[in-house]
Structures are given as structure tokens and as C-alpha cells.
Amino acid sequence: MLGTNFKKWKEHVIIVLGCMDLDYALREDHPPDLISASTAEQRAAMKNGSGPIA
Template sequence: MNSTSSISANVNNIPMLHDTNFKKWKEHVIIVLGYMDLDHALREDCPPDLTSANIAEQRSTMEKWERSNRMSLMIMKHSIPEDIRGAIHEETRAKAFLDQIAN
């Protein structure tokens, strides 16, 4: 488990996104999320919705994906200025959010 100071240092190491540094920003985001084991939502599609028949492993996979997705969105949004963030359609999936920024 990462300490609070380590998490803060990693997140604060991501450069603020601006018009000319998308490639560097994306690289830092992916490295930080990978280091923190939060890149699952960027690497994998959202698992199917859970049903009452889902086994514990499927439930665990969904929980891991949801946490990764939620934290990835928060970390990315933290390093994007408000004016850029406001121009991006509100997205609930980290992978789609990153794709929107790329475009």
C-alpha cells in the first residue's frame, strides 16, 4: 500500500496539461496510474454488469475496475486546468475521457 505522502508526490509529479504537452502529460499519467496499480480501467474494458449469479471473482474484478476508473478520472482531472476540463464532455469512464483529451 502506498503512503499518503507517496501518493501525493506521485500525483503532484504529473505536469499540468496545456496545449503543447499532451504526449508528456499522458505518459506521466499512465506511469503514475500504473505505479499505483490504478491503470486497470485504462487497460481493460468495463466488465459486464453484476447479477445475483455472479461469483466472488467477478464481483472482485468489477470492484477493482470501478476503483481504478474512479481514481484514474480524479487524478487526470486534478492535472487539467479548469478551462480545458470545461471544454471536455463529462465522461464516466477513464479510457473514454483520455481519448476525448487526445482528440
């Protein structure tokens, strides 16, 4: 990968990750940070890595 072909490389990587169903982090927004008003259920979900619960 050179500086001149990064865009093409990125497209190929996204295609490969999509085919492998590993592109979730590229498609989804970062979950919101926990705040003092977050419930125990939301905190447990974030700690376990299952994501936020709306």
C-alpha cells in the same frame, strides 16, 4: 498542462498510475452490459461492483 504537451502528460499519468497499481480502468475493457438473458449471479456481480462473471 497545455494543449501542446497533452501526450507527454498522459504518458506520465499512466506511468504513475501503473506504479500505484491504479491503472486497471485504463488497461481493461469495459465489462459488457447486462442483458435480459443475464443470470442472477451476473447481475449480483455487476451490482456489487465485482465485475461480470463469464
